[in-house]
Amino acid sequence: MKSSMKRIAVIGGGITGITTAYTLARQGLDVTVYEKHRYAAMETSFANGGQLSASNAEVWNNWKTVMKGIKWMGRADAPLLVNPRPSWHKLSWFAEFMAAIPRYEQNTTETARMAIAARDYLFQWAQEENIDFDLKKQGILHIYRDKAGFDHAAHVSKLLAAGGLERRAVTPEEMRDIEPTLAGSYYGGFFTESDSTGDIHKFTSGLADAIRRLGVETRYEHAVTELSADQSHAWVTSFDGEQQTRDTFDGVVICAGVGSRDLAAKVGDRVNIYPVKGYSITVELDDEASRQAAPDVSLLDDDTKIVTSRLGDGRFRVAGTAEFNGYNRDIRDDRIRPLTRWVEECFPGVSTRRVVPWAGLRPMLPCMMPRVGPGRLPTVFYNTGHGHLGWTLSAITAEMLAESVTRASQ
Numbered sequence: 001m002k003s004s005m006k007r008i009a010v011i012g013g014g015i016t017g018i019t020t021a022y023t024l025a026r027q028g029l030d031v032t033v034y035e036k037h038r039y040a041a042m043e044t045s046f047a048n049g050g051q052l053s054a055s056n057a058e059v060w061n062n063w064k065t066v067m068k069g070i071k072w073m074g075r076a077d078a079p080l081l082v083n084p085r086p087s088w089h090k091l092s093w094f095a096e097f098m099a100a101i102p103r104y105e106q107n108t109t110e111t112a113r114m115a116i117a118a119r120d121y122l123f124q125w126a127q128e129e130n131i132d133f134d135l136k137k138q139g140i141l142h143i144y145r146d147k148a149g150f151d152h153a154a155h156v157s158k159l160l161a162a163g164g165l166e167r168r169a170v171t172p173e174e175m176r177d178i179e180p181t182l183a184g185s186y187y188g189g190f191f192t193e194s195d196s197t198g199d200i201h202k203f204t205s206g207l208a209d210a211i212r213r214l215g216v217e218t219r220y221e222h223a224v225t226e227l228s229a230d231q232s233h234a235w236v237t238s239f240d241g242e243q244q245t246r247d248t249f250d251g252v253v254i255c256a257g258v259g260s261r262d263l264a265a266k267v268g269d270r271v272n273i274y275p276v277k278g279y280s281i282t283v284e285l286d287d288e289a290s291r292q293a294a295p296d297v298s299l300l301d302d303d304t305k306i307v308t309s310r311l312g313d314g315r316f317r318v319a320g321t322a323e324f325n326g327y328n329r330d331i332r333d334d335r336i337r338p339l340t341r342w343v344e345e346c347f348p349g350v351s352t353r354r355v356v357p358w359a360g361l362r363p364m365l366p367c368m369m370p371r372v373g374p375g376r377l378p379t380v381f382y383n384t385g386h387g388h389l390g391w392t393l394s395a396i397t398a399e400m401l402a403e404s405v406t407r408a409s410q
Contacts, residue, residue: 005250005409009236014045015204017255019398025214036223041204047280047358049319050309054115054165055192058156059107059368061100076334079305083325093274096366112163121395131206133198134311140195140298150188167192179297197298197309200391227266234379253381257363260384269375275361280319281339284354293349331359372397373404
């Protein structure tokens with residue numbers, strides 16, 4: 001592209017859009033962020049599991065996942081739930097998901113490598129911009145109840161190690177030393193000391209304040225209704241509830257989560273993102289007994305696909321499950337109950353009297369890898385499709401995206 005890119009639109013004000021705007025603004029570009037909500041980070045970046053987890057880099061593309069999905073289809077409380085009602089979108093997504101199974105090992109290793117690279121940037125930004133987001137650098141403990149799960153994790157550890165991640169096998173006794181509050185009997189675990197946790201909403205909100213200080217224009221409560229582009233410009237039409245506005249940019253970056261697929265289609269690209277719903281509960285630790293009984297170390301229960309984070313002294317976040325049910329955002333009680341029950345079984349001393357439920361749609365591509373870089377037109381870019389690792393990968397994909405835009409300008 002011959003003309004230099006100066007003015008860039010970023011569509012989406014979640015973790016991916018805000019980190020993208022941050023890296024672009026630091027490159028000296030004139031950036032405008034469009035976000036349909038009143039504030040940043042109000043959808044998938046609102047109340048996730050809180051983990052910054054390179055140890056959770058395993059992609060889901062294996063036959064074991066496929067078989068589990070089929071087996072659990074009739075169970076309302078299944079960790080992986082697929083609504084059997086067919087749609088062309090869902091069928092095409094699953095066909096591509098299965099086609100990516102041969103790249104399972106390679107993509108797991110590459111995701112781990114990216115997750116490790118992301119850490120330094122994220123911690124550095126938080127420090128430079130003075131963002132308090134309940135960061136805990138106490139590692140993540142993966143727990144296994146049987147030999148089969150533990151053996152599979154040992155295989156995954158080799159793939160993660162190839163990406164540069166150190167994690168070690170631990171005995172049930174060592175698990176108790178790492179997290180004394182954990183109840184129940186276990187076959188063993190794996191501990192990743194370099195992983196950490198924090199509050200994604202606090203982090204994204206803090207970085208949203210930082211981008212305004214850097215001169216980024218944030219257009220909150222602006223829903224993008226139309227998008228078009230050619231070889232030299234991009235046009236964004238937005239509606240703020242009262243009037244439509246159409247603006248011209250030198251380039252546009254689509255970071256719109258599960259909305260990215262429709263926007264991509266408007267500019268001639270196919271980005272086959274499917275919304276995979278995840279649920280969380282925030283357990284309010286109102287009494288001293290609950291605060292003492294809740295874990296400090298973050299956990300991942302591979303069998304139930306549940307992750308936990310201790311957010312400050314007074315909150316315990318428990319998240320998980322994957323639901324393929326279209327763009328449905330309903331918070332279902334039969335999906336929340338297993339999370340509460342898990343807390344009561346694993347941490348019986350924690351009161352579940354005050355629990356705040358939440359659900360969000362993860363933007364997932366069939367290969368489980370994010371789409372980062374240019375589209376068909378030289379004025380269109382993507383940073384989207386991060387699936388269950390949006391926060392973990394956000395800082396490195398934002399850096400990669402900024403590099404991609406800079407390259408296109410030269």
